[in-house]
Amino acid sequence: MKLLNEIEAHLVINELERSYPNAKYYLNFKTPIDLLVAAIISAQTRDEVVNAVTPEIFRRYKKASDYASADIKEFTQLISKVSFAGNKAKNIISTCSIIAKEFNDSVPDKPEELMSLPGIGRKTANTILINAYGKVYGIPVDTWVIKLSYRIGLSGEKNPDKIEKDLMKVVEKKEWARIAYVLKAHGKKICQSKVPICSICPIKSLCPRNGVSKSK
Ligand code: SF4
Known part of the structure; x- marks a missing residue:
């Protein structure tokens, strides 16, 4: 499967950031x-x-x-x-x-x-x-990050530790804190688990699975 290069990954992340400016951690807590x-x-x-x-x-x-x-x-x-x-x-x-x-x-x-x-x-x-x-040492790799990193071509791996390493190579450090929440927002809204809605996807011109991925 084609993987995105650093420039393409940068464009994808920028576009997703623009599309989901309010993406944030999803569990409530104070301390x-x-x-x-x-x-x-x-x-x-x-x-x-x-x-x-x-x-x-x-x-x-x-x-x-x-x-x-x-x-x-x-x-x-x-x-x-x-x-x-x-x-x-x-x-x-x-x-x-x-x-x-x-x-x-x-x-x-x-x-x-x-x-x-x-x-x-x-x-x-x-x-x-x-x-x-507010300390950023790495990227939290949850099920959405695993699924979407593969689909979008940010990583060809399935193992969370390897995916994190791949992401850390192509995603700018300033994005590490938010990338998991941006990917999750995209997965819930458009790149859905069973049937991604590629026709309205903001990164369809860069995604190697545009129109291809139905279940992976
Ligand atoms: S083009 Fe399709 S598979 Fe690729 S990120 Fe968008 S919705 Fe997901």
Whole structure:
């Protein structure tokens, strides 16, 4: 499959930025610990469902040490509308116990420290660093980034770590913080999962899959 060169990738990103100026991170939060908890809850769960359950959790638990001492049954019940609620409750409580004990009750702001926590991989670490701390070390690669990077020709890889490396080569660093949200906005509106609407796509003149992609 044809991959875009740096100039083409730049044009694509610019056009998508112009088309989705209000694209932003999709989970509601006020503090780094809110975001960490919401991000763990969000795995394989729609954003609307996460945003519906988190207000009550954020009202009850303010710090990592609050989550660390939560009753697991009660907490699982609070997030029972999300998939794998029991596992996520266990992960949140154990992650927050480590943060409370080893990081002075503050969510770490370094990638390697975040990724040492249970349930926190590269995507979530990048998400927390960008959105809670304004620190950009990499690009969060979620399912929309995986799908659209391949379709648009920004990466020929399927593995999230390799996709992130490819994106970091062709996307200017100033765009790293927003690229995931811009791609998601484009995926939801036009480059939809099953049937992309190529005829009205703002990047159709550059996209190698214009009129071709139906399901990949
Ligand atoms: S041209 Fe079609 S496949 Fe390419 S980005 Fe646009 S909607 Fe997606």
